[in-house]
Amino acid sequence: MMPGYEAVEDSLRAAGAAAGAAEVHGTLCGLLTANLGSGAGAWLREVLPQAGEGQETPAPPQALSALFEATRTQLADALLSFDLLLPSDDSDLERRVEALGLWCQGFLYGLALAGVGEPRTLPEDSAEIVRDLSEIARTGFSLDDEEADEAAFQEIHEYVRVGVLLVSEELQPLKGPSGLH
Numbered sequence: 567m568m569p570g571y572e573a574v575e576d577s578l579r580a581a582g583a584a585a586g587a588a589e590v591h592g593t594l595c596g597l598l599t600a601n602l603g604s605g606a607g608a609w610l611r612e613v614l615p616q617a618g619e620g621q622e623t624p625a626p627p628q629a630l631s632a633l634f635e636a637t638r639t640q641l642a643d644a645l646l647s648f649d650l651l652l653p654s655d656d657s658d659l660e661r662r663v664e665a666l667g668l669w670c671q672g673f674l675y676g677l678a679l680a681g682v683g684e685p686r687t688l689p690e691d692s693a694e695i696v697r698d699l700s701e702i703a704r705t706g707f708s709l710d711d712e713e714a715d716e717a718a719f720q721e722i723h724e725y726v727r728v729g730v731l732l733v734s735e736e737l738q739p740l741k742g743p744s745g746l747h
Contacts, residue, residue: 568636569629571653577627581614588665589672591651594634596676598641599734604680606634612679641734648731650723659715666723670703673730682737689736695729702726 574587583590590613597604610626626634633651640648652665674696677683685693685700702722 567632568640568649568651569632571651573629574633574651577629578613581616581627581630583613583615585613585672586665586668588650588652589668589675590630591633591637592669592672592674593676593679594637594672595641595650595730596673596678596682597680598638598676599673599730600677600680600682600737602638602642602734602738606631608679609634609676612675641731646731648727650727650730652723659712659719663719666719666726667703667705670699670726674700674703688733692733692736695733699726699729 571587574590578585578587578590585593593612594609597609606626610630613630614626637648637651650666650669652669653662655662677696682688685696687693688696
């Protein structure tokens with residue numbers, strides 16, 4: 567089960583991580599999108615400062631272990647249950663927009679860590695999505711009209727969610743049926 571945004575934020579803060587929950591989840595999704603078989607080690611070395619210092623990697627906080635497993639399960643799910651780890655809909659829109667931009671930034675970083683550097687090396691649809699995510703990470707969007715902005719945010723959120731699934735499918739086309747592990 568996917569841990570909540572605040573639980574992951576708390577775990578990261580307690581572990582001294584520089585990035586927040588949205589960016590860390592984006593990084594994880596980028597790594598897993600490129601290689602669903604990736605273990606948690608590479609991701610944890612990137613997100614937990616003490617994990618990359620040449621010493622034995624400490625056991626990750628429970629919320630991060632749960633996040634890793636839930637994300638890998640969701641990305642492999644033929645029923646498309648995958649979603650981004652972002653602040654809840656009860657959070658103010660500015661916070662959610664900022665988190666979405668950080669999530670996209672993390673996703674691009676995770677792809678790069680997995681060896682997927684240039685969008686032009688990807689299939690055409692995936693390359694376009696990666697370019698769009700780069701634009702979202704760089705610019706976000708401005709807030710003027712609360713109702714229209716909420717609708718725009720929901721559309722962009724859904725575009726990113728489905729886009730990640732498409733990139734994952736193009737990079738790793740063989741996914742099993744949901745629930746079989």
